[in-house]
Amino acid sequence: MEKQLGLCSNHLHQLSTAAMQAKAAQQEILPLHFWMMRLRESATLLWPASPIHWQAPFPDQPVAVDATLDQAILNLLANALTASPSWVAVSAGDSEEGRVAIVVEDHGKGLELSLQNTAGDGVVDSEHGLGVGLFLSNATIQRHGGTLKARADRTGTTMIIDLPQAQAHTQGDKEAE
Numbered sequence: 001m002e003k004q005l006g007l008c009s010n011h012l013h014q015l016s017t018a019a020m021q022a023k024a025a026q027q028e029i030l031p032l033h034f035w036m037m038r039l040r041e042s043a044t045l046l047w048p049a050s051p052i053h054w055q056a057p058f059p060d061q062p063v064a065v066d067a068t069l070d071q072a073i074l075n076l077l078a079n080a081l082t083a084s085p086s087w088v089a090v091s092a093g094d095s096e097e098g099r100v101a102i103v104v105e106d107h108g109k110g111l112e113l114s115l116q117n118t119a120g121d122g123v124v125d126s127e128h129g130l131g132v133g134l135f136l137s138n139a140t141i142q143r144h145g146g147t148l149k150a151r152a153d154r155t156g157t158t159m160i161i162d163l164p165q166a167q168a169h170t171q172g173d174k175e176a177e
Contacts, residue, residue, distance in 0.1 A: 026066060027064045027065065027066045028064070028065060028066065029062050029063070029064050029065075029166045029167075030062065030063060030065055031060045031061070031062055031063075032058050032059050032060065032061050032062070032063050032092055032100055033056075033057065033058035033059065033060055033092075035063060035065050036054070036056075036058040036090070036092055036102075037058075038070070039070060039073055039074065039077075039090075040052075040054050040090075042070065042074060043074065043077055046074065046078075047077075047078075047081060050081050050085070050088070051085075051086060051087055051088065052077065052081070052088045052089070052090060053087070053088070053089040053090070054089075054090050055089055055090065055091040058092045058093075059092060059093060059094060059100065061094070061100050061165045062165055062166045062167070063100060063163055063164075063165060063166050064144065064164075064166040065144075066144075068140050068143075069140055069141070069144055071140070072136070072137035072138075072140040072141055073102065073104075073137075073161065075133045075134075075136070075137045076104050076134075076137055076159050076161070077090070077104060078133070079133060079134065079159075080104050080105070080106035080108070080157070080159070081106075082108075083106050083108025083109065083110075083156070083157065084106035084107040084108040084156060086107070087106065087107045088104065088105065088106045089103075089104075089105045089106075090102070090103070090104055090105075091103045091105075095162045095163075098164060098165050099162055099163065099164055099165060100162075100163055100164075100165060101160055101161065101162050101163075102160075102161040102163070103158060103159070103160050103161075104158070104159040104161070105156060105157070105158045105159075106156045106157050107155060107156040108156050108157055109156075110152030110153060110154070110156060110157045111150050111152045111157050141161055141163070144163060144164075145163065145164045146161060146162050146163040146164065147161075147162045148160070148161055148162075149162070
């Protein structure tokens with residue numbers, strides 16, 4: 001029980017920090033593995049019984065993130081869980097030099113073929129919502145210098161979030177700013 005309270009307290013602190021960052025649109029530079037673990041904690045609190053398979057290990061490359069980017073990734077996870085409530089996987093790795101990729105896969109019926117190459121470029125018809133979530137997620141990812149691509153086939157949908165690596169700051173650099 002004490003461990004669970006500690007986890008909840010830690011996550012409340014993270015949510016409070018994220019809310020303040022969102023208000024100020026404050027970016028922070030984190031190792032990708034740390035950010036992925038933060039997303040995992042958020043997803044676990046939002047969907048405690050959901051079968052999200054986090055395919056670690058995650059790389060250490062630095063990425064510039066803020067609360068809006070967290071929300072964009074969580075929105076893509078929510079879409080995947082809606083389409084495929086029994087299986088969703090998240091992985092991360094190198095994309096190309098200077099970039100990283102976060103991949104969200106599901107076993108749902110897949111996006112329409114017309115949306116695969118232009119994921120999030122417009123409002124999408126949705127059975128469960130207003131259809132603007134993918135559009136807003138894409139806008140946020142683009143604002144961070146990234147791209148969002150989708151692939152769909154008979155086995156499901158794969159969303160690929162490609163982001164630039166950030167220039168890592170040492171603790172001394174942060175204190176000097």
